[in-house]
Amino acid sequence: MTEQNTRKGIWLMIAAVAVFAAQDGFSRHLASTYSVLMIVMIRYWAYAGFTLVQAARRPEGLRAAIVTRHPWLQLARATLLIGEVCIIIWGYTLIGLIESHAVFAVCPLLIAALSGPVLGEQVGWRRWLAIGVGLAGVVVILQPGSGVFTAAALLPFAAALMFALYSLLTRMTSHADSSFVNMFWTGTLGAAMMTVIGLPFWERMTLADWGLTAIYAGLATFAHWLLIRCYATAEASAVQPFAYLQIAFVSLIGITVYDEVLRPNVLIGTAVIVAAGLWMLWQGRGKAQPQSQPLPEPQT
Template sequence: MVQTQPPSPRPQNPTAAVALMVLATVFIAGTTLCAKALGTETLGPSLHSLQISQGRFVFAFFGLLSVAAVLRPKISNPNLRLHISRTICGATGVTLMFAAVAFIPLSDATAISFLNPVFGMLLAIPFLGEKVGPWRWAAAAIAFVGALILLRPGPDTFQVAALLALGAAFTMGLELIFIKKLADREPPLQILLINNALGCVLMSLAAAAYWAPPTLAQWGALAALGLMMASAQTCFINAMARADASYVTPFSYLTLIFASLYDWAIFKSVPDWVSVVGACIIVSGAALLAWRETVNRSRLRRVPASLGGRV
């Protein structure tokens, strides 16, 4: 039997990883707005969250298929076990999120569900063997405090819809682990094609009993949702391939800020002082993480690896 060596990890580039993650948050915030419009009566009779998830996977898959038709990637040795696990977690997470935003304010649902970087960082320790030092813990804690401020914890927050968003946070945090494992083994386009193909099948079966004919505006929103999600996934996969999951995932908190900006630009909803304070704290946590990573990488260029410590 010929033994093959495991693929070597891609070169780490934290700066590029952060830029890609920030771009991903721009698209992800847009998908939550589309989901909100589709799950309410903004564009016509509200659609079931399973149907919204189905549309997200279908349009994302065809968008990626168009790219694949041009690039003609070679699909080689996909780890179907990881792909299926990742797809189940991702489909569950986005469906719970889409259900939540139809019943509670977008800012609340986004704040709760995007606690997934905390889950992702915690799960990266046992599942990925990543070492999370005091600076990363501190930066993640700062971002977490900012998210809690935006969440405005109170008796009205912890309702069924909020629990749906919390479930979305956990399942998407678990999805981060599978994404990182796949990003270290397979090309990004291969990961995205397989994930969205599996998602099309899974969600089409799940949504069959709830499917209703969308209006023309809803078709457009479904297409926009799917294409933005495909763009977000592309940025996200490439970010995860270029830095530790525990380092790069906290930057996805910026989705909260972009969601607020979209809300202001489209619905003229002006953030109050609580939202501004929470957003500033989140940015501060991400900035601390980026600064410390830069300092540490500079130090490691001068110090032997055997003497390096956790950061």
């Protein structure tokens, strides 16, 4: 991998997380007005269309994307991801973008913690130390036992846990299925399941909000494409640290668009979580085991 490709990969990651942040801003508005399940369903329709078009353009054709050696794991992955997306967007409507993403930032640490029981990997004391520090940062953000704590603040943590399990199952399927097969099953199965779940919650939408929904779906698709290009251009270990910039972009949107407040405990807790995650990534460089990606396939 050349330095030029690494630099390009870094810029692609920065662009991807900026677009993801913009997407989250739209999802907060739409889900505050309409059913979360309907909004997620429409998003999945766009993502499934994107994967189908990509599959049709590949030389090996659609059949190669459909064939998987782990159909039940693919079903589990798709189920975990739609649950994660619905929960985190619901969290946006209840506690806002900033606090949701601050807690969700613990996801890479949860992946490391669960890699032992789920994948049988060795989790050394340095990684456990980083995990413990990161969880302490979550406690600082949530402030359990204080008058400001609400049960809704646990939603992004639940979403992070689901996304961590999804990421580990992705690593399990990746031994036999290509990344595109994983993406195809995630998109098509997710769209099918969300259609069944979301259609009963269909609501009439204004023409203006249909326009915002089209932009939202377009941003989601564009962000996925940028992320695919990023990991095809540079090594994951080189671009992973820049994924944390999504928190900064989301905070900017939350403050300027939704009048959210960056409370001191959220700022401190987020800094602790990010520092622990970056330290763990630095410790993992050069090892044979691949480190989990903070943003594999669709994020929030």
